Amino acid sequence: MRRSLPVDAAPPVAVGRGEAYENMRCDVCGSGERDEELLLCDGCDRGRHIFCLRPIAARVPTGPWFCPACAPRSKPVKRFPMTQTKIIDFFRIQKGAEDVEAEKCGIFQDVKKRRKRPLVMHKKRRRILPYVPTEDKVQRLKQMASLATAMTSATMKFSNELTYMPGMAGRSSNQARLEEGGMQILPKEDKETIELCRTMQKRGECPPLLVVFDSREGFTVQADADIKDMTFIAEYTGDVDFLENRVNDDCDSIMTLLLTEDPSKRLVICPDKRGNISRFINGINNHTLDGKKKQNIKCVRYDIDGESHVLLVACRDIACGEKLYYDYNGYEHEYPTHHFI
Template sequence: MAPSSIPPAPGSQPQLGAAEPARGRKFRSLKEIMKVTKRVVAVENGEECGGGGNYYSRVACEQCGSGERDDELMLCDTCDRGYHMLCLRPIVARIPIGPWFCPACSDDNNRPLKSFTQRKIVEFFRIQKSGELTGKCASPQDAKKRRRRSIVFHKKRRRLLPYISSEDSVRRLVQMRSLASALTALSMEFSNELTYAPGMATKLANQAIFEDGGMQVLAKEDIETLELCRAMYGIGECPPLVVTFDSCEGYTVEADSPIKDMTFIAEYTGDVDYIKNREQDDCDSMMTLLLATDPSKSLVVCPDKRGNIARFINGINNYTPEGRKKQNVKCVRYNINGECRVLLVATRDISKGERLYYDYNGYEQEYPTHNFV
């Protein structure tokens, strides 16, 4: 008889993990395994917490210390600490989709951001080669000459100034990488245009003649400045701005070099929709585009799916002394070739490292038409 078929001695128990021949291995039955397996007692819900009930029923807000309003209590996906939606700064208007991290766990150094190579940045912003825009984009020196001519013939008029991009190409990549990372984190696409998606407002609805009381018309030279900045962006010469993340304010925009007063910062872009369709939204980062005589035709810009760096420039309450001190950008709606557009312009000289804020409380009321044209 072959050795592998010899039966075990009477009363002997096979040992778990003992070496056996590769061929003819005898496996233990389930009944034998159950005899030597330790028993595990199921613990009732809450007993693992020391008899104090379910852990999640005892979570309190780290800000106010209250465990009430549990339907508004959000738990961090990293540390499991809780925060009420209204106790956070800025407040959270609705439960976020996907993972959520508390202010302590979402610091700049720990926040995972997608890394972009130079090639990916070029593809993300659809940057064109310089040769493709020859003749379309004037140099900054030409822009300075045009500004000097404007000063000579229109000394009493304040004109928009084109932004001056960083001379260092590596620094420009850093600036564009910060914007691309922020847009990707919010699942947004880059767009420097107003877009009209199906189911929202049509392009025919965006007409300046519908504005209640009329809308100021952007001067021809300022339109040229706007087109110059658009062409500069198309070849990778972006504004000297970086997008950073703050645990209290969220994404913010900082000046990466000094910016002069009346410099064009960005145009507010995104999907155009009727205000009546957005009445139930949290109004996060939406911008008024058209206040029509007929309220049903009023429009708003919604940068929730598409947008540019204007999406991350924070609004501030200008009714407080602190707000007036921090405000350095104005937000004005213009009639540009019969279409309503929203421009962000520097209101004073901005130093490097300073964050950008505009007034969101009736942003046009303090700036009469004659100050800009």
């Protein structure tokens, strides 16, 4: 049984209530088992398992927790208006789509030229592919509006790059050479692909993805078109901070950015205030075979111009309508995923 309390708070005195706590059962499933995952409401003292909540909670929160009956009534999800001007302002879209078309043609022609070169006798490296935006502009507006809806619900601002805020880790701290064991350098051809995708995003040509709400999983991301294996999906973005500053953070989307030998220099990405669609891509259940089969995205850290970046790339063909999943425990195996669907 766990009551969420501030880290430094003293344990509550439960005189005369010890027996009641011993017989505590989950209000949803009726079971008193797994009491280490049974949350006690700070309002009514009733209990609920973290996996019986909707959406499911990954871990016991560090701050106060109230059951649905005691919690302040949450506002219904307000859909972001499908108005071009509002979407342009929210995503800070730049004008000049014709420029990116020329860039796309140049990049794709360059790729074709490279393929015509004589074959050499070594293992062919799999290159990252640029995503293919939806041609229908109305559908693209729908895709961006779905992301804006999720972000405004989470009180987030859109940022398609890593942000370095005062009081957190400075940009000079992000040195890929400090990675324990070394970090792979992003090849030139793949870097060109990432730059192309960033340029397309700035022009409002987003990846063919929709953000939808699921009662069990919360906001999730699904493909709005067929996506080929090795297609670039997004860079994981947000505020960069030192890991030691986020040990007791309730944000469930913190991503490892830099694993240094010195623990005090380890960096994480925190998309609680700023970020992009990567914040809403769900993780697989590492403890079941069915969970592992769902994975269709891989999360890879690369050295790009001397700095660490986290890229999300399709690891197999993804069909239109399929939800996107990746392994939250690709590096450190510390994220609790045993209750994930």
